Amino acid sequence: MPARRRLSRLGVVAGFLAVAALCLPFADLTTAGHDPWQALARMAAGFLRPDFGAVEQIARATALTLAFALSGVALGGFLGLLMAPFYRFRAIRWTAIALRSVHELFWALMLMQVLGMGVATGVLAIALPYGGIFAKVLSEILDEADPRPADWLGPRVDALTRFLWARAPLARAEMAGYALYRLECGLRSSAVLGFVGLPTLGFQLDSFFKQGEYGAAGAIMVVYITLIATLRLWMRPRAVLIWLAAAAVMLAQVKSPPMGSGALWRFLSSDIIPAPLRQGDPAALWPWLADLMRDAILPGLFATMVVAQLALVLTGVVAFLGQALIVPRVMGRAGAIVGHLWLVILRSFPEYILAYLFLQLFGPSMLPAILALGLHNGAIIAHLLGRQARGLPLRPDAPRGLTLWGWEIVPRLFGNFVALCLYRWEIMIRESAIMGILGIATLGFFLDDAIAELRLDRAMVILIATGFVTAAVDALSRSLRARLGAGRLRAPGRGGVLPVAQGLPNAG
């Protein structure tokens, strides 16, 4: 293959800015009928005076959030561990790709049709996509482990022995570190699953907001941030079994509404079969697909891309300006601590919950989604760049403050900045699609709609389309990164010891 032309970083940035400018006229950014300032004042008052009066409900939601996260991540890790040694086989690799191309929330919406709103739905909604992610990352970790002890064993040793004696022990520490990072993601996923009905923090947050109990909602925020910020204190390798047992006890107390028997079979054999085929009219399949394309997929896709592209630019702005927020030499010691706090808060909350909060402020439009995606992802990148900035070797007489930011940090980290933004791009597409469940007309909106109408065949096609779009953007981002000379990015959460939230060490 001929070497492709290297792209200039500024050229890529200019390209994305141009695309965003083209999207702007189509973006619905209205705040009609809402007075954001009044709502903000009420919300801020609630957060500043968290009300722990509803302690029983909050405690139960917190415990269940933990229980779903622990069980889901444990099961997903187990699935991934089973798949990882065989990841080079196409069947396994594609299974893993399919599992992880569907977002946890979408998994939950589909699983509900089969398993009802219960424990199994919640655990599997986390475990299935995480299993696909674990399979990929654990296989990479195993591949990178020292091959020499396995070579020493010679050709006569069976594969299981080779794996358990000479490969797994070498990869164990990094696998455990990655699992811890995944648990942090799992806590976010578990909370968010509350918005589709599971009894976790998201559900509790939603009901407090609906009742206007901002103090109680504030209390949930405090609990949630504390939970994630202290993750590495309470989750110790030795305690894993105890935590899992506790999670099982918690989940055993969740009452699930009974499902009619044969739900799975009906789902597979009838519900998800396109209506024309089910009714024995294959000729109508094409018009059916065309209608679906015109009425749901294309408009949903367009809105998804508009939200994601604008959010990407906002992410870039936040990260570009914020990359020195945790650098004492730029912000001063106190300033860096405040900067750290801000980034921790923005990183800890899932995009979905941030979007939910902004929705309360601004009303339904694309604005809450764009703000949430931009702030959350921008904070993640700013944090990672800030960590690198603090590690930059500086000459003794290097400047301080804004001059340091502009003359040293920005130019020296610009390559990583662009690479990290591209890396988050695919994640933002997935999340933009999800935002549809909040009522913004992205792909998730049409999916949610189809499920609400019990037209699961349509939902399935939309889901597959969403998977394809995500995969396509992932491939495009990978190719752009390669052409920028920043192709070798490792999966987030590997290596670096980050106190909170996503880590993406050594970009570029």
Add this chain to the structure above:
Amino acid sequence: MHLLNAADLGYGAVPVLRGIDLHVATGEWVALLGHSGAGKSTLLAAARLALMDQGLRVALVPQDHALVPQLSALRNVLMGRLDDHGAVYNLATLVRPRRADRAAALAVLASVGLTSQADRAVETLSGGQKQRVALARALYRGGDVLIADEPLSAVDPAQAEALATVIRNAFPTAIIALHDVGLALGMATRLIGLNGGRIVLDGPATTPRDQIEALYAR
């Protein structure tokens, strides 16, 4: 044992060694000599593969030890006989070694002076101790031929003498790369010298010292 026949050996396009013939008789202790980069490790790797192709049991002490740092010294020693057993037996050993296996491995660890380190993870051991674990693993394995790449480089001279006797008694035949010429003369019955990508010396352990010294001249 006819091992190599006019073989070109090396990694990648340019061979490190050219036109190598190697024949080792049972009962011979071959010391490979030559300055670093002369191709001793390459020759050992090729000899090991050839021996295994002939269905012989080979015990290997690699230069980089190839131990599993996270496992205990005892389990690293037990690795020496994994290919004698099936997956279930080995899994059970990994979880909890059988009493007889543990005793046998402990006896070998005792012979290299590591009794008290048996249950410590290898990553917590010193360089010399790691090397002795690698030796113990090969001793526990046993076999027709020992292939060892600088097996005594990290232990002190007095210990090296004692360990040399231990391994000398454990294997009928061996091919060992050694940089310590004195040690080589004490252990080997035959010397092979490498220089410039060829075998330039092949003689008994009684080869005059000045011929050996010439190997190390550039």
